[in-house]
Amino acid sequence: MKKKAIEKIPYMTLPACDPDETVLYIGRTAWRNIDHERHIILEVYENKEDRLQVPVVRYVATKKDWGIYDTETETWSRRKMDSYIYGSGFCWEDERIHRPYNMCGSRKHENRLYSAEDLSRIKKFFGKIRAYSEEEWWDYFEKNEAMIKNEKRSRAYRRRRERLEDRQRNTPPLDEQALLDWADACVFHKRHYLYYKKRHSRADLCCSACGGTYSGKWKPGMSYESQLERLIEEPREGLLGKCTLCGAHGIYKPQGKVKGSHRMKGYVFLADRYLDQGVVLRYIELGKEWQLEQICGEKEPEMYGAHEKLDGVEIARTYFLPGKDVRTDFHKHDPWKGEDFWDDCNLYGNANICINKAPVHPDTFENLEGTFLQYSALKEYACAWKEVNAKEYLER
Numbered sequence: 001m002k003k004k005a006i007e008k009i010p011y012m013t014l015p016a017c018d019p020d021e022t023v024l025y026i027g028r029t030a031w032r033n034i035d036h037e038r039h040i041i042l043e044v045y046e047n048k049e050d051r052l053q054v055p056v057v058r059y060v061a062t063k064k065d066w067g068i069y070d071t072e073t074e075t076w077s078r079r080k081m082d083s084y085i086y087g088s089g090f091c092w093e094d095e096r097i098h099r100p101y102n103m104c105g106s107r108k109h110e111n112r113l114y115s116a117e118d119l120s121r122i123k124k125f126f127g128k129i130r131a132y133s134e135e136e137w138w139d140y141f142e143k144n145e146a147m148i149k150n151e152k153r154s155r156a157y158r159r160r161r162e163r164l165e166d167r168q169r170n171t172p173p174l175d176e177q178a179l180l181d182w183a184d185a186c187v188f189h190k191r192h193y194l195y196y197k198k199r200h201s202r203a204d205l206c207c208s209a210c211g212g213t214y215s216g217k218w219k220p221g222m223s224y225e226s227q228l229e230r231l232i233e234e235p236r237e238g239l240l241g242k243c244t245l246c247g248a249h250g251i252y253k254p255q256g257k258v259k260g261s262h263r264m265k266g267y268v269f270l271a272d273r274y275l276d277q278g279v280v281l282r283y284i285e286l287g288k289e290w291q292l293e294q295i296c297g298e299k300e301p302e303m304y305g306a307h308e309k310l311d312g313v314e315i316a317r318t319y320f321l322p323g324k325d326v327r328t329d330f331h332k333h334d335p336w337k338g339e340d341f342w343d344d345c346n347l348y349g350n351a352n353i354c355i356n357k358a359p360v361h362p363d364t365f366e367n368l369e370g371t372f373l374q375y376s377a378l379k380e381y382a383c384a385w386k387e388v389n390a391k392e393y394l395e396r
Helices: 003-007 104-110 116-126 138-170 176-186 363-367 378-384 390-395
Strands: 025-034 037-046 057-061 066-070 075-077 082-085 088-090 111-113 193-199 202-207 213-217 240-242 249-254 261-274 278-296 301-320 327-334 339-343
Touching: 003 025, 003 066, 025 116, 037 116, 057 138, 066 138, 104 111, 111 116, 116 138, 138 327, 138 339, 176 261, 176 278, 176 301, 193 301, 202 301, 213 301, 261 301, 261 363, 261 390, 278 390, 301 390, 363 378, 378 390
Parallel strands: 025 111, 193 249
Antiparallel strands: 025 037, 037 057, 057 066, 066 075, 082 088, 193 202, 202 213, 240 249, 261 278, 278 301, 301 327, 327 339
């Protein structure tokens, strides 16, 4: 919008004020072609003899923009024509005037157009826009404002989606199996469980590492037959034992304290190269789940197997590029479609995705070589602390 050219256009003025004292403001309209673009100009005059030469405001609109020129302060703004503050709030009214919004009739009488040609000019300019009532002629301008804002938001949203898709398309794939093997060794420390159920001097055990079950006596008997039975160490909750089937070491856990499955979580930062000299920093949630399988016995549930499962999911990706703003994408789930997707904005409220301190994967330091962050000293910082917030560190 060419504001300087619009300011040079002379005011239309009013020939005379309206004799109806209930009319407070009168509007006049005109079309102007400025820089090969059609503009509609609305000038609102106060219905007083001494206020007919200079309008209170000059409202200028096109199909793509609008602006309000305050003649008293000689400044431009992009306020709404009707702000709906306390039921009133036209851009030409005194801000101290507040009326209930249910007084629609008074608004129609107090704010009129100069002639029927002005209304016809407004309707032709805005084309397909329809107002609820022609007496509320300002509705044409308000709907035009809403259309401009919606189109602007739509364009911004499309640009954001294009940039998001471009980031996902250029993000290198993740070696999930290698990451899970590292997590099992370094995050969960090869943790296994030996589930047990004591019966006097005997015990039934189940190993989560191999899934096998076995029984034995942890207290030797006095009879000759007891010497031929398998002897095992006494299982005690929380202590470390050894599976006689696979030789794996596990933590003893009573069968009665296991409710189906139990799980541990951990987090890790892993950086990869992105494009030429950029970096994508992944924030990954790792999990390990232990499941004890039981069946109904004659008197009580009996163990018949167990298994372990490792999993991991990327929660967030932060992109670092030289000379550009840092961008963070978040991994979300749509419960209606049953799909996972990436988005460039976080969730709200208690569901907000937080990026906290976590260990840094050792491959990160190799992947940073050759990027613009290779001298960030992240390796030295991560070695000094067990867990760090690599995202905040690299942002700084």
